Amino acid sequence: MVVQVAVACLLGFLEAADAWNRQHMTFIAPSGVRVRGSDRRPHRRLLAQSRPESPSVKDILSPLEGPLVEVVMGERNVTDLFRDDRSLWEKTRGQTDRPGAATTSKLRGLRGLTSDDIKVQQNEALAGWLFANGVYLSEKSEWGLAPHACLLATDVMDENAGESAGRGLLAKKQLDVNEEVLSVPLRLCFTKDAARRVFGPDIVDDGMSEHIAIALLLIHERAKGDDSFFFPYLDVLPTIEEVNPTFVWPEEDVELLRGSQAFITATSLREKLLNEYDRVRSLVLTKKPEMFPEDVFTFEAWLWAFIQIFSRSIRLQLGKSTSKEREEIAMVPYADLINHSPFSSSFITAESPSAFLKRWRGDPITEQVRVVDDDVKVYTDRAYKRMEQVYVSYGQKSNADLLLLYGFALDRNPHNTVSLDFQLDPNDELYDDKMAFVDKAGLPSRIFFPVGDDKFPSEMFEFVRLMVIDKATLGDRPLARFDFTRPLSEALENRVLDTVIEQCAEILQRYPTTDAEDEALISDRGLFSMMSKSQRMAVRMRFQEKRILKRTMAALKARRKNVKMQVEAVAEDLDIPEFLRDLARQVDFPMIRGKTISFDSKLRGPT
Helix, strand or coil: HHHHHHHHHHHHHHHHHHHHHHHHCEECCCCCCCCEECCHHHCCCCCCCCCCCCHHHHHHHCCCCCCCHHHHCCCCCHHHHHHCHHHHHHHCCCCCCCCCCCCHHHHHHHHHCCCHHHHHHHHHHHHHHHHHCCCCCCCCEEECCCCCEEECCCCECCCCCEEEEECEEEEEECCCCEEEEEEEEHCCCCCCCHHHHHCCCCCCCCCCHHHHHHHHHHHHHHHHHCCCCCCCHHHCCCCCHHHHHHHHHCHHHHHHCCCHHHHHHHHHHHHHHHHHHHHHHHHCHCCCCCCCCCCCCCHHHHHHHHHHHHHHEEEEECCCCCCEEEEEEEEEECHHHCCCCCCCCCCEEEEECHHHHHHHHHHCCCCCCCCCCCCCEEEECCEEEEECCCCCCCCCCHHHHHHHHHHHCCCCCCCCCCCEEECCCCCCCHHHHHHHHHHHHHCEEEEEEEEEEECHHHHHHHHHHHHHHCCHHHHHCCHCCCEEECCCCCCHHHHHHHHHHHHHHHHHHHCCCCHHHHHHHCHHHHHCCCHHHHHHHHHHHHHHHHHHHHHHHHHHHHHHHHHHHHHHHHHHCCCCHHHHHHHHCCCEECCCCEEEEEECCCCCCCC
């Protein structure tokens, strides 16, 4: 620490000297006109004759003041800065922000250590608000309550991509598996019930979606400024530009996604939000102008609110300890500052607060008085070292989903997938029979299946077998007599694999660049660093999608070599036993527009 302060002092001295030099050095131009150092032109510098006025140390250091300057001037010792725990913090307060101060870039780099940093002030205000409203953040133990386990950092880095990830939570001490990280009262959360309490049941009725209700509440509270009870929380919420999901990107950045499903979802989601805003504006906002001022409830505010909801809301199972069990979407202060890791299995849950926490809050803890409100709690999934960043998982999301909703993508994402689109052909002579078959099974005629690195769902092959089966294979038997969970014939199974390979190749053709071109761009660090963050994310994402598609094609081509053996095993009933096959199958399959379709036994007829 002493070395860092000494280096900072030296850099401050040099920059102050340069500032004095530019201000006081006088140059004689060939024309005889005196030109101040700050006004001289580079092409005249060699022709100029310098005539410096000898400065004193006091003159050089006059732009600076404070304890660091006093150390350089010899007026105090460096060790004086460390006589108490907060000396360096307190004694540098305001020094870097004083108007007219010649602050060095190195000193500005230390601004995260000063309480004048705006993010530090916001974090302190948030912590004070949380603590005053029942979130135990004390560094000391209370009866039955351990010291708070985390620190709120103003900025953390995504180690994989080398990009800023904004605020994050760090372990203040070593954490054990399944250790409680935080516990936030539900009364501090943004929910539909909270919106109903503010706007009334006539506005927030049962038919209004949770997302719209929370969006209206967010806009309403933000418009109050620091008069809002929630101001310390709202003050740390990011701007549209800080999150920067794909549906607010400029056209030239969205164009980099062309060929990917992300290109379609980015444009369609923004259009959907605009249509929803127009609908709510006509049905709700214009009818209560005194409650919903037009200059406050703008489309830009609407976008900001939905960006917060998409990127920060949590679905909770509430009231599990009571007879009023229900499911709600909530924005949870403090908990929503924890960043995402696809390798994390930390979970966020709603539970009743402990008796010790109720006692500390002053809540009733007797059996005669029931407290309905739950707490939102976060538990660790593994052990954490001191100062290690704590993570949760936002779900098994592809990079396209992460970019769409959260504004970031990951270099290492085990859940990264590309959606393959398969649909029954209306020109197929068996189209009517196949449509009747899928209708009876409760399935649509068009389905998107995600494929990952060497991972593809068995349901995809079942549906494609149904797609490609022809009359020659069918014979006189109805479709219901076939078991589509197993290869039906060597020729048919080869057609299935070829169909999937062709779909991958077709998607690859939609991209305007090749994977080799993307890889070369990413490898060119100088050129790549000149691109904006969203552009870098787009290039990385489309390169990873192309790599997934090529690996899928290679895996399926290799699988063709074993088709004959698989069909023979099925014919001899030597393939995977039925009970093991059922265990290995994916029962539920997440679809691309948020739907979930169950495939269990739906494409299997009697054998």
